[in-house]
Amino acid sequence: MEPLKILSMGWGKNTWTLAAMMALGKYPRADFLVFADTHHEGQRTYEFARQWTPWLGEHGLTVVTVEGKRTDVVREDWHNSVQIPAFIVDGKTGSEGQVRRQCTHDWKITPLRHWIREELAHQGRKATPGAVECWLGIHWGEVQRMRTSDVAYITHRYPLIDLRMNERDCLSWLEAHNLPIPPKSACTFCPFKSIAMWKDLKRQGGDDWQEAVKVDLAVREKRLKQHGLLYIHPSRKPLTQAVAIPEDEGAYQVSMDISCEGGYCMT
Numbered sequence: 477m478e479p480l481k482i483l484s485m486g487w488g489k490n491t492w493t494l495a496a497m498m499a500l501g502k503y504p505r506a507d508f509l510v511f512a513d514t515h516h517e518g519q520r521t522y523e524f525a526r527q528w529t530p531w532l533g534e535h536g537l538t539v540v541t542v543e544g545k546r547t548d549v550v551r552e553d554w555h556n557s558v559q560i561p562a563f564i565v566d567g568k569t570g571s572e573g574q575v576r577r578q579c580t581h582d583w584k585i586t587p588l589r590h591w592i593r594e595e596l597a598h599q600g601r602k603a604t605p606g607a608v609e610c611w612l613g614i615h616w617g618e619v620q621r622m623r624t625s626d627v628a629y630i631t632h633r634y635p636l637i638d639l640r641m642n643e644r645d646c647l648s649w650l651e652a653h654n655l656p657i658p659p660k661s662a663c664t665f666c667p668f669k670s671i672a673m674w675k676d677l678k679r680q681g682g683d684d685w686q687e688a689v690k691v692d693l694a695v696r697e698k699r700l701k702q703h704g705l706l707y708i709h710p711s712r713k714p715l716t717q718a719v720a721i722p723e724d725e726g727a728y729q730v731s732m733d734i735s736c737e738g739g740y741c742m743t
Contacts (some may be wrong), residue, residue, distance in 0.1 A: 478600070478609055478610045479606055479607055479631070480507055480592070480595065480596060480599070480601070480608045480609070481505075481506040481507045481508075481509075481608075481609045481611065482506055482507065482508050482509075482510055482588075482609065482611065483495065483498075483506040483508070483509045483510070483609050483611045483613075484510060484512070484518070484584075484588060484610055484611065484612055484613070485509040485511040485539065486511070486613060486630060486663050487511060487517070487521050487524060487525045487645050487658060487663045488521075488613065488658060488660060488661030489643070489650070489657055489658055489660075490613030490614065490615055490636060490643075490646060491509075491613035492524075492528075492650070492655075492658050493613075493636070493641075493646040493650060494594060494611070494613055494635055494636065495509055495532055495537065496649075496650065496653065496655050496730050497649070498535075498537060499532055499535035499536075499537055500533070500535070500653065502600060502601055503635065503639075504507055504654045505536070505537065505706075506537075506611055507538070508538050508539075508595070509532065509537055509538065509539045509540070510539075510540045510541075510542060510588055510591060510592075511525065511539065511540070511541045511542070512541075512542050512543065512544075512577070512583065512584040512585075512587050512588050512672045513541050513542070513543045514543075514544075514547055514583040514584065514663055515543065515547045515560055516547065516549075516583075516661075516663040516664055516665065516687065517661065517662070517663065517664070518659060518661075518662070518664055518677075519673065519682070519683060519684055520659040521660075521661050523654075524658045524659065526696050539687075540591065541554070542587040542588060542590070542591045543583075543587055543595055544582055544583045544584075544586055545587075545588045546582070547582075547583050549579075549665070549691050549694060549695065550698040552698065558575055558576075558695050558698075559577075559578045559579045559580050559582060559583075559707060560575075560577065560578075560663075560665065560666070560667060560691075560695070560708070561574050561575060561576065561577035561579075561667050561668070561727045562574070562575050562706040562707060562708055562714050563667060563706065563707045563708070563709070563710055564705065564706050564707075564712075565705045565707075565712050566702055566703045566704045566705040567705065572712065574667070575706065581648050588610075589627070589630070592608055594629070594651055596608070596629075603627075603629035604628075604629055605628040605629060606629070606631060606701075607629045607630075608629055608630045608631065609630075609631050609632075609633050610625065610630050610632055610633070611633045611634075611635055612632055612633070613636060614634050614635055614636065614637060615636040615637065615642050615643055615645070615646060616636060616637055616639075616640050616641055616642040616645070617642040617643055619637060622634055622637070622686065660673065661665075664677065664687045664688045664691075665687060665691040665692065665708050666708075667689040667709070667710070668709045674709065674715075674718070675719060675720075675721050677719075678719045678721055679721055679723060684688060688708065688715060689715050689716060691708060692708045692709070692714060692715040692716075693714075694705065695707070695708065696714075
């Protein structure tokens, strides 16, 4: 029996390229495109998904949205456990580090696998070795991110790597087919943002920036201080102080910072 084929849909440029290729008959189709909604994506990503999900449906693709049971950044029921890899300054020694990341597993991997098991059961199938292919949107320039699945019933596949397509190839393909390039897919407060991305977020303002500021405050207020102070910006300063843009002084200039496009989640 053919494995159940799932594209882990992040709505970034990588998975959008793959989905569009399927829609236009340029790549074999997955059975489902599954978006694990963290509830913390930027508003531009949600708007892009709302706009283009119907287009994928018109081209015969099924998009499913799943979500975790809890997407809190600070889990008070787990002794104020912080789910994101915030930067820490040790309260006793002053040494610096980063707390363990749990967000990707709890907000993306777990709900995706829960849905997969339910779909297998719905089809009268069991979660046996090789039952599922999970396609991930990692491109040729990110081969270091390839991982073997830690569960036997899921096999990871990397279509963009099979096609030898890097980031530039994805952008060129979208442009050649008159399709839009989506915004970067990431939680508003992701500590892995580049300096340029933080500045862009502040420049946009609105709910996304406000959520990031709120989370930055929350990880310090909720975490017990004897464990150290937490920040979401690598400078280990409060976000409102750490991110400075010319507009703060009523000016504007072109930023020359280079954005990190590698990503740490499922793009």
